[in-house]
Amino acid sequence: MARASAPRTQNSALIGLREDAGLSQDDLAEALNALAAKRHGKYPNVTKKTVGRWERGEVAWPQPFYRRLLAEFFDCASDELGFQRPRRTTDNAPTSDGELLPLVASPGTVDPRVDKDQQEWKDTRAVLGTFRRGLAVVAERLYPDSTVPGSEGSGVIAGTDWLPSVPVPLSELGLELDTDDSAVPAVDGSERQSAGVRPLASAEQRYHRYSHAVRDLAAPRLFENRLCFRLTALDLSQPNPRLRFGTMGFFDSIDTNEALGHEMAAHHLVRDRHGDLGVGRASWRRLAFRKHVGDPFDLSRRPLLGAIGTLTIRAGESPSMVLHQRDGGRVAGGGGMAHLLPAGIFQPSSVIPDAVRNDFSIWRNTQREFAEELLGHVEYDGSGRPIDYANREPFAGMDRARGEGRIRVYYLGVTLDALTLSGDILTVAVIEPDTYDELFGAAVTTNDEGRIPARHLPFEANTISRLHELGQLSPGASAAMNLAWQHRRALLDRN
Known part of the structure; x- marks a missing residue:
């Protein structure tokens, strides 16, 4: 037969x-x-x-x-x-082309092509940190219809109706959590189109995900795959705006966001005739992964991590604000930029179910980031017991101050960093001067993620313009400052 x-x-x-x-x-x-x-x-x-x-x-x-x-x-x-x-039929059976399949790679050998490819990947990632802001500005030009009014040229974009016309008191913002959401994003970063930013792991195989390469070749000090809340929908059509979330892992964002940034750096950083590196013109050419991602505002296409960035304003006769200089050697994303303080991934303080439910709150997330970044608390990394906010300081004190109107928090909208397409849920916290001094008078000058300037920066047009001109603001920080300045009267008026 x-x-x-x-x-x-x-x-x-x-x-x-x-x-x-x-x-x-x-x-x-x-x-x-x-x-x-x-x-x-x-x-x-x-x-x-x-x-x-x-x-x-x-x-x-x-x-x-x-x-x-x-x-x-x-x-x-x-x-x-x-x-x-x-497939092998017996241990020594030849394949159809007469070869014997190798059982293991030759011990002690290093393929020079693998070494070269990994070094080029590390070099590109290193300069990505240096040119992150310039690359974001160039990436913004790829989406000319999505710029944020007042923040043009800062590397930030936003979808239609992603920014409310006026700041929304945080108490009026509705949140929905769908823990049973089984919808899998269409893009996860393992596609063929992302191969160009995933280095060789061996002569036969590339790293399957960008986060795996970061882990092995360029791991920052803080790099853990924690449970996070994933933004899945925005609805501003109702009287009170609503945001809907599912869940995701932190590395899911690294596999898409940082891969997109790496791709831009690989193809948009060029050397001039003197050999100096700089950012070239915006072009979709060779951006295979970015093209594959498609519409950056289609939240079904990719997992969008809901990071929360808060512009903190010490109110009073001379309002001031404070920024955070993030260290690229300590964080996986956004290193080398002056960012909002506090700012952090929207995630629970613990994976215990009670904590996940209790911490599904922008205010609770902001409180924890205040404690970590301004007061130097050990990071609430999801490994401990749920936090007793009602009886533990500084959380109880912040709750009292907010209930009495001495802390007022507003939602400004959601923006994207055009370079990485990472998201920022932007808020502003206006704190009365005596309350600020009481809560944060003993603020630290450094934390696990970088340096905090010792002096407050005036909340005024000249300061904001100057920071923008220096080109060191993160896209989210630039957008939050400009939006807050546009609505300064509503934010600072207590009546």
Whole structure:
């Protein structure tokens, strides 16, 4: 009886690589023959028919030299070519092309291509921190219809109706948590389009996710995959605006946000004739992953972490504000920028169910960040017991002050950093001077994430303009300052 042949599977990955390069099957065959001759001194006879058999799955596992040649030509790992390794039938059975499958890699060997690729990845990530703000400004130009009025040229964008016309008292903002949300985002950062920002883990395979590469090659001091609240919908059409959330892991945001920033840095940082590095012109060319993400305001496309940034204003006759200089060596995202204080990921203080429910509150999150960033409390990292806010200071004192109107908190809207498409839920906390001094008179000058300027900055137009001109503000900080300044009378008037 004739043996049934294995079913063929079209090699969509290889077809995609060729089509993305704008090549016909003939073009690819000629290019592979030329590469073999130039780099390896070999002269194979790759033809259109050869390429077609690979793509149709007639040859599911080409000879090693062909796989290597294709990987070199497309600058990818072998596992990204879409070929299917034949299954072993016995320990020593040859494969269909006469090879024995290797059991393990040769011990003690380091592939120079892997080392080179990883070093280039680390170099790009290092300069990403240095040029983060400039790259955000360039990325903003990719979305010309989504700039934030008053914050043009700061690297911030916002969706239609993402910003309320006037600040909303936080007590009037509705929050919904869907812990049973099973909808999986269409993009998670493991797609073929993100391969260019995921370095080689070995000669045969790239890192599956960007966060895995950060963990192994450039781990910051704070890098844990904690439970976070994921923004899934905004609704400003009701009398009271509402935000809906699901849950996600912190690394989910690294796999998309930081990957998008890395891609921009890889293709928009250029050297001038003197060899100095700078930011080039905005272009969608070669931004395969960003194109794949698509509409940055479609919250079903990717997991959007709900980070909360609060502009803290010490009120009184001479209102002032304080900023946070984040250290790129201590945090995974936003390093090297002057950011809002407090600012932090919207997440519970503990994974215990009671804490998840109790901490699903923008105010509770802001309180914890005040305690960590201004008072130097150990970070509430999700590993402990739920917080007794009613009886534990400084939380109880902040609650009393807010209940008496000495702390007033407002919702300003949601914006995105155009570079990474990470989100900021922007708020402003206006604190009466005596209350501020009582709560934060013993504020620390440094914390786990960076440095805090020793003096307060005047909350006035000249200061805000000057900070914008210096180019050191994070996109979220720039947007919050400008929005707060536009509505300063409503925010500072206690009547």
